[in-house]
Amino acid sequence: MSTPRSSGYFRTSYERDAALVDTRTQKAWLGVLAIALTALPFLAGSFTLDLANQVLLFSIGAVALMLLTGYAGQISLGHAGLLAAGAFTTGVLFKEFAAPVWVTLPASAAVGALIGLVFGLPSLRLRGLYLAVSTLALHFMVIHAGQEYETRRGFSTGVVIDAPISDPRAWYFVLLAASVATILLSLNLLRSRTGRAWRAIHGREAVAAALGINVHWAKLSVFVISCTLTSVAGCLFAYYRGFVSAEAFSLFLTIQYVAAVIIGGIGSILGAVLGTVFVVLFPYAIEAAMALLGLTGRLSSVIFAVNYASFGLVMILFLLLEPQGLVGIWRRVQAWLLLWPFKQKPLGK
Amino acid sequence: MQLAVNIAVLAAIYALIACGYVLIYRTSRVLSLAHGELMMLGAYGLAATASLFGGHPLIAIAASAVLALTVGVLVYVMLMRRMTGESVLAAVLTTIALGILLRGLMILMFGTQTQYPLQQLGWTNASLPVGAGARISAAGLVLVAGTATVYLGLFAFLRLTRWGIRMRAAGQNPLLAAQRGIRLHGVYALAWGLATFTGGMAGMLIACDAGIEATLVTIGLKAFPAALVGGLDSLLGALAGSVIIAAAEVLLINYVDPLLSDVVPFFVLLAMLILRPWGLCGTREELDRV
Numbered sequence: 001m002s003t004p005r006s007s008g009y010f011r012t013s014y015e016r017d018a019a020l021v022d023t024r025t026q027k028a029w030l031g032v033l034a035i036a037l038t039a040l041p042f043l044a045g046s047f048t049l050d051l052a053n054q055v056l057l058f059s060i061g062a063v064a065l066m067l068l069t070g071y072a073g074q075i076s077l078g079h080a081g082l083l084a085a086g087a088f089t090t091g092v093l094f095k096e097f098a099a100p101v102w103v104t105l106p107a108s109a110a111v112g113a114l115i116g117l118v119f120g121l122p123s124l125r126l127r128g129l130y131l132a133v134s135t136l137a138l139h140f141m142v143i144h145a146g147q148e149y150e151t152r153r154g155f156s157t158g159v160v161i162d163a164p165i166s167d168p169r170a171w172y173f174v175l176l177a178a179s180v181a182t183i184l185l186s187l188n189l190l191r192s193r194t195g196r197a198w199r200a201i202h203g204r205e206a207v208a209a210a211l212g213i214n215v216h217w218a219k220l221s222v223f224v225i226s227c228t229l230t231s232v233a234g235c236l237f238a239y240y241r242g243f244v245s246a247e248a249f250s251l252f253l254t255i256q257y258v259a260a261v262i263i264g265g266i267g268s269i270l271g272a273v274l275g276t277v278f279v280v281l282f283p284y285a286i287e288a289a290m291a292l293l294g295l296t297g298r299l300s301s302v303i304f305a306v307n308y309a310s311f312g313l314v315m316i317l318f319l320l321l322e323p324q325g326l327v328g329i330w331r332r333v334q335a336w337l338l339l340w341p342f343k344q345k346p347l348g349k
Numbered sequence: 350m351q352l353a354v355n356i357a358v359l360a361a362i363y364a365l366i367a368c369g370y371v372l373i374y375r376t377s378r379v380l381s382l383a384h385g386e387l388m389m390l391g392a393y394g395l396a397a398t399a400s401l402f403g404g405h406p407l408i409a410i411a412a413s414a415v416l417a418l419t420v421g422v423l424v425y426v427m428l429m430r431r432m433t434g435e436s437v438l439a440a441v442l443t444t445i446a447l448g449i450l451l452r453g454l455m456i457l458m459f460g461t462q463t464q465y466p467l468q469q470l471g472w473t474n475a476s477l478p479v480g481a482g483a484r485i486s487a488a489g490l491v492l493v494a495g496t497a498t499v500y501l502g503l504f505a506f507l508r509l510t511r512w513g514i515r516m517r518a519a520g521q522n523p524l525l526a527a528q529r530g531i532r533l534h535g536v537y538a539l540a541w542g543l544a545t546f547t548g549g550m551a552g553m554l555i556a557c558d559a560g561i562e563a564t565l566v567t568i569g570l571k572a573f574p575a576a577l578v579g580g581l582d583s584l585l586g587a588l589a590g591s592v593i594i595a596a597a598e599v600l601l602i603n604y605v606d607p608l609l610s611d612v613v614p615f616f617v618l619l620a621m622l623i624l625r626p627w628g629l630c631g632t633r634e635e636l637d638r639v
Contacts (some may be wrong), residue, residue, distance in 0.1 A: 013454050035520070040561065061489035073438075075437070075441070122622055122623060122626075129380050129437055130577075133618065133623050135620075137574075137615035137616075137619045141615060141619075144609070144612040151608065164401055203493065255446075258445070259446075302456055302457055304456075305452075305454075305457045308450070308453030309453025309454050310453070311446075311450075312446045312449040312450025312452075312453060313450055315442070315445075315448065315449075316428065316446045319432075319439055320428075320443075320445065323435075323439065
């Protein structure tokens with residue numbers, strides 16, 4: 001499913017077909033986006049800047065999950081556990097050995113890769129539900145290990161970490177760089193042989209194997225890459241919050257990541273980003289809506305419950321009514337604008 | 350001896366919840382991750398009816414049981430029915446979404462304080478002696494007896510009655526079953542109703558024993574490994590799995606570390622997934638159909 005385009009557009013070479021940005025309009029829009037993203041921290045207030053940082057941080061994990069679930073079709077319910085693994089690796093190394101960033105970041109990545117390998121192994125034999133369940137088990141084990149560390153060492157409320165940078169504006173650029181790097185890496189992987197193999201095993205494993213794709217290798221690689229990226233996100237999370245605690249990585253966080261992938265639109269990196277924006281801003285939107293309705297006073301103690309309920313409702317609505325997610329809506333709007341004032345649907349869709 | 354009693358009670362809790370997972374999975378090939386929340390809804394349902402029919406505990410219990418059955422059927426008719434034929438991922442995610450929706454609504458409606466429906470019913474939870482120095486709470490005894498009754502009832506229902514046989518047929522081969530004139534939607538709705546009923550019953554009994562708190566959901570989630578260890582499509586397996594998980598949990602908590610309580614079921618689960626993914630008594634071909 002590609003974006004609708006006006007007529008007179010032809011791809012005449014393989015290079016052009018594989019290019020990430022190929023038309024002049026796209027380049028122009030990308031330039032506008034880059035300028036807007038660079039200008040944002042100088043225009044925005046501290047609250048908006050924090051929101052932007054949260055979105056950027058969340059987007060790394062969401063893109064990683066999109067690779068795993070959206071492209072390779074492997075269900076994972078252990079995403080919060082992976083973030084926790086990265087965060088706790090950072091926390092433990094910082095507390096025990098006073099390790100600097102250039103040690104903790106690669107260490108988190110290595111732990112993530114190792115977990116990805118270990119939990120990718122069952123995926124060679126398990127499919128669908130069973131895989132989801134084994135990743136759920138992963139979540140509980142990592143959280144348990146974290147709690148165990150907290151109680152053994154007497155950090156019952158959590159591990160405090162000093163971040164090397166504290167200025168939110170500096171953080172913004174660090175996180176922006178990390179997020180853009182993740183997206184670029186993913187896009188590049190997806191247009192290569194590896195990415196095509198992932199999509200093939202999503203379609204049908206037997207056919208992929210018949211086409212000469214090493215199914216085991218493809219599955220393990222997507223697990224390792226996705227888990228590594230998520231674990232790195234966990235490391236950044238630990239530094240950004242300056243605090244690591246097992247309570248921060250509840251099952252609800254996993255659900256939020258999965259929701260970002262679903263609401264954004266399965267099988268699209270743009271979808272992961274749109275879904276991230278939606279999921280991160282959603283609680284604030286609910287709070288604002290409640291303030292507008294004058295309910296805040298009465299419901300302030302149970303605001304998280306309102307959040308849960310409305311989040312579940314939105315997820316159900318998307319699953320039932322718009323399985324393509326926000327990306328599906330965006331593409332329909334694009335097609336409508338392109339064809340206006342006519343109503344014909346583009347051919348081949 | 351006390352340990353054995355504890356294991357029996359915990360195994361009964363897990364078995365009562367696990368049979369809901371098994372019923373839904375075996376009939377409609379959907380894994381319901383909202384089962385913990387549905388169970389909690391049953392518990393809150395009892396608390397609500399207990400305060401409504403204050404002087405008549407039996408009416409309150411019957412009303413809450415009917416309520417649980419109705420909720421299960423409604424969940425299928427209004428939500429899961431529309432997910433038939435969708436991918437495994439979509440169906441599982443729908444149940445997850447339903448779960449957090451229910452959790453939020455329950456906190457909004459009933460608050461976060463621990464409730465004791467048994468006191469509202471006007472009964473007390475006596476502690477009864479069994480054998481050599483061990484004690485069991487009255488609610489715990491009812492729990493074990495109730496689980497045994499439910500399992501016997503389910504076996505009889507699935508083997509002997511018309512609807513039970515239809516349910517097994519729909520689980521074995523939906524297409525063939527539909528062509529023989531079995532109404533699949535009716536059968537699936539019944540499965541959801543029964544599963545929510547047994548889950549709700551588990552919730553009510555746990556609530557009577559220990560009160561209703563937000564952590565009740567975790568018990569629902571921990572019962573899931575029990576269902577999977579036994580094999581997701583086998584009731585007998587669910588029973589065996591519950592005993593294994595409960596024994597492992599109680600013994601490890603007692604002899605190794607109390608903090609392990611939340612992870613033990615998942616350790617056992619992972620070991621099982623590596624050695625024998627289809628479970629103790631499950632059908633092996635399942636794996637390829639998912």
